[in-house]
Amino acid sequence: MRVDAKMQATGEVFMPLASAINLLLGSGGKRLRPALALLASKLYTAANNEKVVSLAAAVEMLHSATLVHDDVIDGSLLRRGQATLNASWSQGATILAGDFVFARAAFFAAETDNIRVMKIFSQTLMTIVEGELRQLYALRNWSQPKDAYYQRIYGKTAALFAAATEAGAVLGDAPEGEVELLRDYGYNVGMAFQIMDDILDFVGDPNKVGKPVGGDLRQGTVTLPVFYYLQTHPEALQIMQASGNGHTNGNPLGQLIADIAQSSAIDATRQEAVQFVETAKACLASWPASVHRQALLDLADYVVVRSL
């Protein structure tokens, strides 16, 4: 894939850093975000292929950079079942490696030669980081409003999905109304994607997800399945509050996590993800049938059927 080739062309870079980047990008991932940028731009013949590849690489590098810093902040040693950079590098070097990946992402974005794309890109990075800060501040705030959840997952995930399709449309010289629709499509796919991620944290196969089940709740992050579960099981709030700072004896949350995983909250949450997917697909209603439009429709559907 040309996007991968672009991201990995690090021959000119300080050796240990080049290896780190290749380790990072080699660790897989679904490349959903670059696919969104490519497909949105391909709806238009005006899109220049070189620039679209630069955009796709920028989007994926930006995503990778945020993951590197997330892993430092969480102290995660595993992601997608593989050792993180954090596990083998010193913390300082890992922070700097993340910064370098940010810089490389910004450089790829500049290679689109499109100022509007640059602005979308830098604004999205601000939104993502603000979302992560909000998440840190909301940790163990067990009785937060549901709106705070939507705001967080917008920042954490949907903002970059929306930016990918918006910027793809901009590079295709799309009319303004269509730029908006494609941005909305990306936003809704992103919201659905994160909601599914939050479900998989409860019901996913730990071997596939690459981390233990219930990690969000253990860390103090309240996700949509928890909001639904609390509606029918208000007494669970006390269990969460009693889990305190995570240093209590035993594992008070283990049973709750299992209970949530088997409750109707999972299905209610999934219905909400499906609703976001339907809204995403509706955004594409006015385009004529084409292989790229169909791929975008399929990609939206995939988000709610994936098991990882």
Next chain:
Amino acid sequence: MRVDAKMQATGEVFMPLASAINLLLGSGGKRLRPALALLASKLYTAANNEKVVSLAAAVEMLHSATLVHDDVIDGSLLRRGQATLNASWSQGATILAGDFVFARAAFFAAETDNIRVMKIFSQTLMTIVEGELRQLYALRNWSQPKDAYYQRIYGKTAALFAAATEAGAVLGDAPEGEVELLRDYGYNVGMAFQIMDDILDFVGDPNKVGKPVGGDLRQGTVTLPVFYYLQTHPEALQIMQASGNGHTNGNPLGQLIADIAQSSAIDATRQEAVQFVETAKACLASWPASVHRQALLDLADYVVVRSL
């Protein structure tokens, strides 16, 4: 100053983050880098004032972002005698605050509406981060070549000085030869500035510098005064090697630091800084006399006379 106003306009931002940014920017600093960008652009009537202010803010924000991450990496609780963000925020929040400042810097750079400036900006960020990684990798490598020092201080400091004047010239629509000369001017001022910083680490007033004397050597960073001192005192290498991982008993480097501070190595190093300043000033020889050219000449001179 309009650049400050631009940087601090964070009313729309998540509150704790807005306070952190204002704390960060309020902690002073000489604003040398934005001054370089402004002055270089002011040599040209074509420079649009709004865009030059955006560039200046971008340059200073980028600098601030790197400081935030540096302080996390070093575990520094003080900078310029004031508490760092790191001292009051959790480490995770501080990493994210640094990321946010990077994003804001990128956004200001995009506001110049100039793709070439964006590319200079993102390439410079890559160079800075690579320089810091090289510095981390070179820690306690006591017998490294002197070239490694110049490469590090280019990445750490001179790259951003050079980018500031180069981008200023680009916004002024300067002819290509003059863009190069202004970039060279910035590069040489930056090299002189960092060399002086490395001298002040030995001989500066700890109250003014805001950190204890000899910190670089204690951390294992070899700077130019050390290279000069080793030329006449090769036996000092053993003292440094014996200091090992910094966990030895007593303070084997304390006497060495005092010896270097009183040696001729300081003067030899200062001569080298003066040489960089002379080269910087020579880059401006072909411009007619003007208040902005004079300010650039004065700024170069200031770098080697400053005591902080």
